[in-house]
Amino acid sequence: MTGEQWAALWPARVTVDLDAITANVKVLRERVGGAELMAVVKADAYGHGLVPSARAALKGGAVALGVAQPSEALALRTAGIDAPVLTWLVAPGLDLAPLVAADIEVGVSSTQVLEEVVAAAAGLGRAATVQLKVDTGLGRNGAFGLPVAASDLRTDWTDLVDQAARRQAEGSVRVRGIFTHFAYADAPEHPTVRAQQAAFADAVTIADRAGLAVEVRHLSNSAATLTAPDATWDMVRPGLAVFGLTPVPDLGTAADFGLRPAMRVTATVALTKRVPAGQGVSYGHTYVTDRETTLIDVPLGYADGIPRHASNVGPVQVGGRRFTVSGRVCMDQFLIDVGDLPVHAGDEVVIFGAGDDGEPTAQDWAEAAGTISYEIVTRFGPRVPRVYLGGDG
Numbered sequence: 362m363t364g365e366q367w368a369a370l371w372p373a374r375v376t377v378d379l380d381a382i383t384a385n386v387k388v389l390r391e392r393v394g395g396a397e398l399m400a401v402v403k404a405d406a407y408g409h410g411l412v413p414s415a416r417a418a419l420k421g422g423a424v425a426l427g428v429a430q431p432s433e434a435l436a437l438r439t440a441g442i443d444a445p446v447l448t449w450l451v452a453p454g455l456d457l458a459p460l461v462a463a464d465i466e467v468g469v470s471s472t473q474v475l476e477e478v479v480a481a482a483a484g485l486g487r488a489a490t491v492q493l494k495v496d497t498g499l500g501r502n503g504a505f506g507l508p509v510a511a512s513d514l515r516t517d518w519t520d521l522v523d524q525a526a527r528r529q530a531e532g533s534v535r536v537r538g539i540f541t542h543f544a545y546a547d548a549p550e551h552p553t554v555r556a557q558q559a560a561f562a563d564a565v566t567i568a569d570r571a572g573l574a575v576e577v578r579h580l581s582n583s584a585a586t587l588t589a590p591d592a593t594w595d596m597v598r599p600g601l602a603v604f605g606l607t608p609v610p611d612l613g614t615a616a617d618f619g620l621r622p623a624m625r626v627t628a629t630v631a632l633t634k635r636v637p638a639g640q641g642v643s644y645g646h647t648y649v650t651d652r653e654t655t656l657i658d659v660p661l662g663y664a665d666g667i668p669r670h671a672s673n674v675g676p677v678q679v680g681g682r683r684f685t686v687s688g689r690v691c692m693d694q695f696l697i698d699v700g701d702l703p704v705h706a707g708d709e710v711v712i713f714g715a716g717d718d719g720e721p722t723a724q725d726w727a728e729a730a731g732t733i734s735y736e737i738v739t740r741f742g743p744r745v746p747r748v749y750l751g752g753d754g
């Protein structure tokens with residue numbers, strides 16, 4: 362069966378506006394002046410579809426792509442994308458040869474992984490390109506670099522830099538960049554934002570002294586790209602904002618930043634029914650009708666990415682009007698009490714979209730379900746096909 366034939370069997374879809382992705386990258390690039398932009402397309406491009414989204418971002422002027430896992434990087438190459446690709450969540454013991462052979466840049470957080478990259482490169486008789494990741498305070502991925510200022514103190518970072526400098530001198534690796542990641546970029550006034558920038562500057566100095574003259578130095582995720590222009594260095598590394606969502610909903614909406622949400626989720630009403638007052642709805646009857654009314658059955662559930670926490674609170678749009686999920690979200694479906702609105706099986710329900718026509722946004726769903734828009738868009742599963750608008754066809 363072709364993709365289209367499959368799509369014709371699924372009652373819900375994620376429609377992705379590729380031109381919005383392209384436009385968002387342009388807007389973000391304008392914000393950072395001359396700096397380069399690496400579009401982060403991990404997690405299937407935040408649920409928008411890896412390859413089409415990556416192409417749309419490159420069209421907007423992204424010069425590189427960033428992913429977490431090596432398999433995501435290889436998938437980009439397999440699709441014929443030859444832009445620089447960086448993968449930074451590389452556990453020891455993986456077969457790195459295909460990455461090195463495909464010219465994928467490996468984000469290295471430890472000497473252990475550095476040595477595995479070196480071994481893979483040696484096996485292929487070529488040099489591998491790496492970027493070194495320093496932990497300047499997130500306490501997550503990256504070689505621990507604190508206290509970096511006292512460079513006579515040995516840290517994981519100084520060990521990694523020295524080892525990388527030796528390996529670069531031997532010709533087995535080329536260190537193209539250094540990067541780190543913020544803990545509090547969504548709170549630009551938080552003292553860690555300044556502290557991490559200072560630590561990063563120190564980490565760069567240590568690398569310079571070791572003779573690693575890197576091409577690119579980068580820190581900024583979406584939130585920092587939008588709120589901390591002085592953190593830019595040579596490149597920014599936004600993900601969420603590329604897809605038109607705000608990483609800092611308390612500081613600005615997507616529209617305030619000139620961004621356009623690229624994802625729209627819709628479903629076809631599977632069934633409608635008139636029920637009397639007092640009818641319990643869905644598992645546990647956490648919603649009970651208070652009058653004779655129409656219930657509509659929406660064929661999307663938590664297995665598809667609708668958060669179960671959205672039971673009785675998730676917003677939807679039907680027939681141009683806003684309603685709320687009635688009762689529990691089930692694995693495959695949820696219900697909506699639409700009162701006397703004439704809704705029919707086969708009509709469309711908008712779960713969320715850009716918000717232009719009064720429909721809810723992914724941010725609205727995040728607030729309703731007590732989470733962040735990142736989690737809303739990344740969770741749509743294999744039963745919800747992606748349909749693309751715009752792009753290069």
Ligand SMILES: *Cc1c(COP(=O)(O)O)cnc(C)c1O
Nearest residue numbers: 401542582583584598599600601
């Ligand atoms: C996910 C991620 C990004 C992008 O973050 P956004 O908040 O989506 O912009 C950038 N860098 C690293 C290391 C990441 O893990």
